[in-house]
Amino acid sequence: MTTTGSRPLAELESFAAGTTDIDPYPRYARLRETSPVVYSDALQAWLVTRWADVTRCFKESASFGPMASGSGSSGIYGRTILHMTGDEHRRKAAIVARRIRNRRELRGALGDRVRVLVEELGSDLPAAPETVDVRAGLTAPLPLTVIAELMTMHEVDVFPRWCHDLAAASVSNVNRDPQVHARGVRARDGIDAWLAPAIERTRAEPGENLLSDLCTVEYEGQRLADAEITSNTAFFLAAGIETTDRALVNLLGGLADDPGQWERLRAEPALVPSAVAEGLRWKAPVQGSVRQALVDVDLGGVPIAAGEKLILLLGAANRDPEVFGDPDTFDVARFADDAGPQFTPVGPMRSFGGGEHTCSGSLLAKLEMEAALTHLLGRYRRIVPAGDRPADAGFMLRSAPALPLQLHP
Ligand code: HEM
Secondary structure (H helix, E strand, O other): OOEOOOHHHHHHHHHHOOOOOOOHHHHHHHHHHHOOEEEEOOOOEEEEOOHHHHHHHHHOOOOEEOOOOOOOOHHHHOOOHHHOOHHHHHHHHHHHHHHHOOHHHHHOHHHHHHHHHHHHHHHOOOOOOOOEEHHHHHHOHHHHHHHHHHOOOOOOOOHHHHHHHHHHHOOOOOOOOHHHHHHHHHHHHHHHHHHHHHHHHHHHOOOOOHHHHHHHOEEOOEEOOHHHHHHHHHHHHHHOOHHHHHHHHHHHHHHHOOHHHHHHHHHOHHHHHHHHHHHHHHOOOEOEEEEEEOOOEEEOOEEEOOOOEEEEEHHHHOOOOOOOOOOOOOOOOOOOOOOHHHHOOOOOOOOOOOHHHOOOOHHHHHHHHHHHHHHHHHHOOEEEEOOOOOOOEOOOEOEOOOOEEEEEO
């Protein structure tokens, strides 16, 4: 197994361990140039930084698959659609898609609900000269409420804690921290206990929501087992909330720092979908996806043995100059021609993964992000960074921990 003592790798390792805080992007650039597939002893994983290699790992499902067991893997949820392949994956992913990728839903009830929530949360944000943490007031509660309602868990007090602890204990737990893992397991236990009677209730009286879909759908003539409903529910709570929250923080933070682009968006609202896609590309909220080699395989000239772990660095792939011109620049018009493909496996932006497991929630995230951005653009001439804005933090899930802004009508 080849290792390198190069500085960018050592810097990324201590950053991933939480002992230092650095800007990962220059390190990714160095790795992409010098050692695009490199083994980290500390992370016990191959780090993959080039767009072409990352994309190949997503697409070549016979050679690379999601890691379904062990601490620091998506095994914390149990078996979910992320761990399924072929026909089973296609048909069960379609159950989710019918609710959250369906144009009728997105344009109809779901879209209306998202816009009402944005209006309610947005109207409560105080205008300048007050300073407001837009993360606490808007970007965190919006996706939290949307997923809670889809899973009918909006009245559960500990719901936000469960979601956070689960997301932290999944692939983000790159250091396999036993305490982080234990908190994730406790969250799963809480969800299991809440769901047991809820599944019964929902089967008897289904409603118009995703939990009802999971409880009533039939696959090969049988309803989904309770264990499968529970694991997929746990996965959605982690997959659909902090991701969208952090994506909005990154986008709005970039716009607050660049008033010219805010003005441009106000003048050209048709650029909103492009701005949302570009925010996701420029600062991917999910910086890494985890894969396991299923067979002995060569990646970028490096032999990988079956069973070894790979961390596909989406944040690095999204800034690969082979694919994106001037990749470090945030440009709201980058996808002006057609932003749509970026929210599907077709577009080059890798923030939603790629291949058959491309994010099922990308259109819901797009809907929420566009609604929030449109609301703020309509109300405020300027959004201005206020006070000491905390720096971006986190290796696998990355954004500023808070977004203090002054909103000028
Ligand atoms: C900006 C927000 C989001 C980002 C950046 C994001 C990112 C991702 C990524 C990178 C993957 C691929 C994981 C892998 O292959 O290892 C994924 C898969 C997935 N995401 Fe998202 N996600 C977001 C929002 C959502 C939302 C709102 C939901 C709604 C529940 C969701 C549900 C899922 C599901 C179900 C999968 C698995 C799809 C499959 O295996 O077929 N995501 N997401």
